[in-house]
Amino acid sequence: MNIVVCMKPVPDPRRWGTLTLDARTMLLRREEVPAVINPLDRNAIEQAVAMRAGGTVTVLSMAPPDAEEQLAEALAMGCDRAILLSDSAFAGADSLATARALAAAIRRIGDVDLVFCGAYSLDGSTSQVGPQVAELLGVPDLTHVTALGLDGGTLRARSATEGGETLYECDLPAVVTFDKEVNVPRLPSMTGIMRAASAGVTRWTAADVGLAPAEAGLAGSPTQMQNTFTPAAARKGEMLEGSPARMAAALVEKLKGSRVIE
Amino acid sequence: MDFTLPREVRLVRRSVREFAEETVAPLVERMEERDEFPAELVRAMGEIGVLGLITPPEHGGSNLGHLARMVAVEEVSRVSAAAGISLQVHHMATAALSDFGSDAQKQKYLPPLCRGDWLGTCAITEPTGGSDLLGMASTARPVADGYVLNGRKCFITNCHLSDAVVTVAKTGEGPKGISAFVVEKGTPGFSAGRHEHKLGLRGADTGELVFRDCRVPRENLLGNEGEGMAVALRTIGEVGRPGMAGTSLGILQACYDESVRFAKERTLYGRPIAQLQAIQWSVAEIFAELQASRWLCYHAAWLKDSGADCGVETTLAKMYTSEAAVKAAQKAIEIHGACGTMMEYAVQRLFRDAMVCVSAGGTTEIGKLVVARAALA
Known part of the structure; x- marks a missing residue:
């Protein structure tokens, strides 16, 4: 089973208190806070390492050069190979341009049975990249998966929904995105760290994966950020007066009037 | 001069910190109350690999080195110094075996010590003091197939829980009259004595080891006779x-x-x-x-x-x-x-x-x- 795990470095959530936004570019000042592997991507790595069964797990990231640190950690968790898409042409990518770069890299890796991602990243939280990669590769995608198994050549997945859960069956190849309930990610062991030291990280540019400059990064991103702000959350209050019985009656009338109750 | 820690050491820090916070921290209160080392922690430390940090891969370790080991001991001790001292004393046993052991000794003892199947310790200090090595009273009398050990070691960390103990005793006089041995738990004549109750580091297993006509086979001599110092x-x-x-x-x-x-x-x-x-x-x-x-x-x-x-x-x-x-x-x-x-x-x-x-x-x-x-x- 050859599996590619897409991994995103995100600012360490334990340090979010010190994270600030650049007022001009409206981007997070990521350099201020150390990066960690996106927590749900750890679940994806764990699932891949557990399901590998003699195949190869490749961890793939589109990120600045510093991401080698998180890729090394993924190797230490048991991934066999790490690829970093690193090129100034990738800068400013939205979720679609990111998915395009990842899909192109997955095509170049070739002979891939499964692509695993975290269901969303802790910083962007769009949940878009996994499904977009599936769409670009032309394969099925299962999202927010909480349990996954392989039955012969059929993938069986469980995914939590608001009112219950959905069970899926699907053929390979496929893209699967995971919620944290799927497993408990292992910590990198000391022997894993030792092995990671000799594994190294492969770097690919946009040209290496066959992407034209117009398809990558900011140029290839249909989403252009206009503004970032916190919406005012003030609520209008109204005080009722009179005896408790009179206030209760007035409240009932108001709730009926606004059709909250019949 | 570059003060940046190598990437492997940074990864060790991150992993061991998380291990300490998730696995060691919940045990601290119990260790304080009962003043007992939780045996399950030995296995857990084996799984994450910290027991084999300074042991070569061919004997089950990762050999990430002494700087990585320093950071690992620091991170465990940040959460529980009692667990930290237990870990570091275990390393003393693995280091002595790596540095002075025969191939057979390394193959026999190091893999279980790295996996956490066994805990180890190094027992030097005696009631006469820890720094006055020549003043030690323990003896190892040569016999046909090995040595007979007699004596007491005190203030020994991992005392009751250790499966393999590196220790020293007199086989003669002077600095060349001390020899080192590895003694296994269960060897007749070898036992753990009193459990000490300390001001701090509660939960670290500290106590006495007693050798009473304890026959140790010749193959358990660590290094050559007289190399104990x-x-x-x-x-x-x-x-x-x-x-x-x-x-x-x-x-x-x-x-x-x-x-x-x-x-x-x-x-x-x-x-x-x-x-x-x-x-x-x-x-x-x-x-x-x-x-x-x-x-x-x-x-x-x-x-x-x-x-x-x-x-x-x-x-x-x-x-x-x-x-x-x-x-x-x-x-x-x-x-x-x-x-x-x-x-x-x-x-x-x-x-x-x-x-x-x-x-x-x-x-x-x-x-x-x-x-x-x-x-x-």
């Missing part, structure tokens, strides 16, 4: 002392963490006490001790990894850091005010743990003797 001095000087430095460094880091957190949370006169200059000075003093100690420790470990002589630097690191941890813990208690003396707050434990680290692995006075010899050379 070298085994003891190298293991104490290059593994045990930096290990105690790392344990104290973890306590220091915890003092800093607890002080900063409390100073930011506790309000007085309508603002956090971190804004009061008196508190700021104390925090600055703890931070200064932490940084000074950290670089002494890392430098000593780096020297060991580079293969250079490191005995003076490891001793200096141990001497300075263990004293600094006491000072920092006192400051941390002062920052906490009355809360600092309450058992619910960690700083009281840090103070008690720091005090025990001062004498463990060589007192400050012994440290000064070693350092003074180098300083006056």
